[in-house]
Amino acid sequence: MRVTFLGTAAARPTVGRNVTSILVQREGDVMMFDCGEGTQRQMMRYGTGFAFSDIFFTHLHADHFLGVIGLLRTLGLQAREEPMDLWTPRGTEPLLKQAVELGVERVPFEVRINGVEVGEKVARGGYDVVPFKVSHGGKAFGWAVVEHERLGRFNAQKAREMGIPEGPLWGKLHHGEPVEVDGRVVTAAEVVGEPRLGRRLVISGDTRPCQSTREMAANADLLVHEATFAQDEAERAAHTGHSTAREAAEVAASAGVLRLVLTHFSPRYADDPRYLEKEARAVFPETTAAYDGLSIEVPFRPE
Template sequence: MEIHFLGTGAGIPSKGRNVSSLALRFMTNREGDVWLFDCGESTQHQILHTNLKLWQISKIFISHMHGDHLYGLPGVLGSRSFQGGENPLTVYGPKGIHEFVTVALETSRTYLKYPLEIVEYDDGYTENDEGYKIEAALLEHVIPSFGIRITEPLQPGRLLVEKLKEIKVPPGPVYQKLKEGETVTMDDGRTLHGADFIDEAQPGRVVTICGDTRPSKKTVQLAQNSDLLIHEATFAEGMEEQAIDYFHSTTIQAAEIAKQANAKRLILNHISSRYYERSEELLESAVRVFNNTELAHDLDVFHLIKRKN
């Protein structure tokens, strides 16, 4: 998986950070499929600075109905069609997203060449797409704001090459057949069953992406045992009262959420423009609480490798 941060700022665009949007790109199982999370103003322009294409986007998740998270959506939907996208697209969001999209497209007379489905989710919404489980949870913000948890299907166990070598099975096409669970008859008459040479299947990776929220038990529950948690950090350490009042989180609070959730990795996102030259300070404060923390900047790309058996 690749995570492309298209906009990492909070509230309004600044010279250093655009407003909210990030893309999750599947590198193997889904053949380059892209899921977009939030779509602030100029998202499609940010995409031009990446190797992503609008037609690759099959799902767009809008965390909440604040403008810095969805004002770029009509442009992305229209340009996707203008650029030849014909494959289906699903837009997810809270109540109101259907009306927003419909009115924007109708009043601008934007015709889409692809099938568009709009899903309004509520707390506890779940969906299964080709084995990938999608879960939505209502967090704590001024208006309904959702976090999304993506869970991969079980990953096939590795081929026990050492075991094959012990019984003198040479490398070659037979290895691939056994890995796929087939039964193979060798030239010497031996019958080998793939299931006997495949390690136990492993749980898929879990990615949790949170919209705007102040610290919440729901976030801890949603992010439990995540391989990656992407959490907002609008405020710096020492501004906890302001964060609570404005329904946002500090770097420290985001780190505490990751620690309580037993997440493996945390990326801080949604950074206020007031900290334009203080990124290192923000990161250092979070690392003291949760060591495996990183801080996103616009156009950063993070890689999430597969779990090792």
């Protein structure tokens, strides 16, 4: 799983940072989370390609969704034919529909707008994309990419020692089915280890620190949390429904995540967010301040 930050600025772009967008690649699937203005140019700049079919919106503030207008038209000019699914908090579909239909051009592919509620999973092969409640006023989500448990490790050496011929019988055992070999029944538990945890990626969107984020991020492999302000602007963060870098780190620490990446920086920190990174690391050392173009691999945990 790879997470690429296409935009890391809050509210408006700066010379060095575009507004919010994150691209997630999981095996053969690619999905986008938020689409600030100019996102299609960021995709060209960082070589991500355009082979994806889902955009998940945390909420419909302008810096999180206006880029979909240009992105869809860029894809249309590239002769795209595959449908595109847009996922947004239920009740915000009309605004997103207006944006998609803005202008006179019609894109030559189907654009499907899907309103979802908190906890309403978007099921995919081997994983779910799950919206969860955050604290940003109105209709706002965070999103989590939650992999299903993986099959336990198959013990090929033991299977051979037990006289189980390699081939279809191995596949059945690996998927939990008992098989018969020379008149005896062999169960999966004899040659297959315990199920292995899948990965969990949590993207907070815009939010105050909140219990629902902590719960969704519990033991996550990676938490991407907004850090719009430094702690000396804590009052402003609370007033505007955002978090400080320290507050994001406190969420990560209490949730027991493996790694925290900060994003969504106020333009006042855009040139040098190391101050925010330092503030967060004082609470949670495994913290990185994102920058446009940063790609992070999310590996499986060691066994």
